[in-house]
Amino acid sequence: MNKINKSVNVPQSLLHGSKDATDKIRQEIREGKRVKFGNLYKADDVKELLKKDQHGKCAYCERYLNGDYGAVEHYRPKGGYIQSCDDVLHKPGYYWLTYDWNNLLYSCDRCNTSYKRNLFPLVNDADRNIADEDISKEEPLIINPAMEDPGDHIEFHQYMVCPKRVGDTDDIKGNTTIAIFHLNSDNELLNKRRKAWIKYMKMLELLNLARKKADKGDNEDKSIAIRIRQIVDDFSSEESEFTGMFKYQYKQKP
Ligand SMILES: [Zn+2]
Structure with missing residues (x-):
């Protein structure tokens, strides 16, 4: 969300x-x-x-x-x-x-x-x-x-949606919303989110490799790293599917 x-x-x-x-x-x-x-x-x-x-x-x-x-x-x-x-x-x-x-x-x-x-x-x-x-x-x-902002009530642990913690308890609005819309139990939805998440992690891995190469490489290596960074950024753009999940990851680990 x-x-x-x-x-x-x-x-x-x-x-x-x-x-x-x-x-x-x-x-x-x-x-x-x-x-x-x-x-x-x-x-x-x-x-x-x-x-x-x-x-x-x-x-x-x-x-x-x-x-x-x-x-x-x-x-x-x-x-x-x-x-x-x-x-x-x-x-x-x-x-x-x-x-x-x-x-x-x-x-x-x-x-x-x-x-x-x-x-x-x-x-x-x-x-x-x-x-x-x-x-x-x-x-x-x-x-x-x-x-x-849904982020006031829910967060993401990898591709799973979780209610925010308020002290020792779960955020009730987050919890209720997740349950009503089956956000973690609709198989088709979960599968789609999982696939998108795996793709994102692979691109992050590629970005790390490209950055290492760019540190020692030439301008072409640097432009490849920049292009991969743009693709990683696209995951959290408003047009992407599951923006909320990627925005959350981005905030945790830019
Ligand atoms: Zn829907």
Whole structure:
């Protein structure tokens, strides 16, 4: 997971249509009708901007999203919420945030549909105030990579994600996020991260050899070392898959 720098400018379709669409939902809830969520939150310009801001990667697992694979995901679930896996679905959800740019992320189908679903645990469930549309007291247990630095809650031990340690205990938000998105137990994801990690370590080894050669060598040897250094740096660039993991390594051992 990596910090997302989301565009400040809200996509046009949300800017112009979200107020009316949200009022319509409020009306349906007041009248006890079944809420019909429109497609505005996944309009083309919304999808495109989210994809661009996230460099084509899932907000949670950092897998590349290829083609149309992926979904506009509501950080706070729009239709209903679940505090924990053994909880029942509570309705309504955070309906007034359905078209709120700050509540939208782009994620892979697995993170969105298979893992997170309507889960939105809080440190204290009693702080949830859906009736007044008030989220000011909430302390969510899922990291929002667009609103905070995931590095405050998680770290990496090689290619495994771990919660940060707070004194003698694990960071609860880090721990919950890792568990919900199966960040260490989704085999396909783990395999991808492991392969990327092995490739990175091989390039580091090559860089060390090239540097040694460059110390005693000519300009050509030096330019080879510089080129390899650029390839190593690319692993932690925003465009790479699993930037969060490589950024963490980079901080530990530049
Ligand atoms: Zn994902």
